[in-house]
Amino acid sequence: MQEFEAQTRAFAAQIERELESGQLNFPTSMDVSLRIKKLADDPESSIDDIVAVVRTEPVLSAKTIRMSNAMLLNPYGAHITSVNNAVKRIGLAALRCLAFAVAAEQLTQDKRSKELQGIASALWRHSVDIASWSYAFAHHLRTVNPDAAMLAGMMVNIGQFFLLSRMSAFPALEENLDRFAEFVSVWHEPIARSVLEVFELPDDILDAFEYEDPYGGEWPPANLRDIVRLATLAAEAVNPFDELLKVKPHPELLEDSLAGIGKDQFTGLLEAARAGKNAMLEAVAS
Secondary structure, X not given: OHHHHHHHHHHHHHHHHHHHXXXXXXXXXXXXXXXXXXXXXXXXXXXXXXXXXXXXXXXXXXXXXXXXXXXXXXXXXXXXXXXXXXXXXXXXXXXXXXXXXXXXXXXXXXOOOHHHHHHHHHHHHHXXXXXXXXXXXXXXXXXXXXXXXXXXXXXXOHHHHHHHHHHHHXXXXXXXXXXXXXXXXXXXXXXXXXXXXHOOOOHHHHHOOOOOOOOOOOOOOOOHHHHHHHHHHHOOOOOHHHHHOOOOOHHHHHHHHOOOOOHHHHHHHHHHHHHHHHHHHXXXXX
């Protein structure tokens, strides 16, 4: 137990130093995501430059083509087989989201204990679930950009992913995952904010993470924050850190978080958007 306390203090001190300096040490699996981000922001770069980076990652290439052929993004059914055409079809916002999803999935496959690998895999499934619902809600309601909604949804757990990727340097934390979950609950929000700022995401995406509980927006949801909040409530995959912390199960949380909003309205939105959610989930997760 003393070793656990010593390593949590060391981990916290390291995080504080990185936050103060603005220099976060990203896991190597994030390299492609960061390179795509930099190219997308560079006015002198071209689609060909971005495609060249995508092609260096076979899994990302395959999933980009798969996503470009999803019905929501390709309603006329013109079959796409090249990475170049696929990137043009899905757009840079969706590509950023997909690149992060692939990077996070690679993190779950790191050599680690089965228990920790299970946590990483469950967190990835939860993130992809939220991203897919966010896209489907936005696509159905047409109140916000679906690509921005998907990217924001995929970033909901980014602070938890970051902490999980860095804990290998502190092996004692794995010996008490319940207490590590408490550590994550303290640090994931400031880490997430810093990561999102490093990625220099637009203000509307940053603002999407400043929601309150219960849901207090209008109906139907008219901004990115409300879309992501409802997607988080709709997610059927469970966040493993919520399980470790014994957070309320989904049905109870849903009742509490929809105060002022008719449950029938939310259920209707779920039914209307479910087919789109499933299509996007298959494109990202398969």
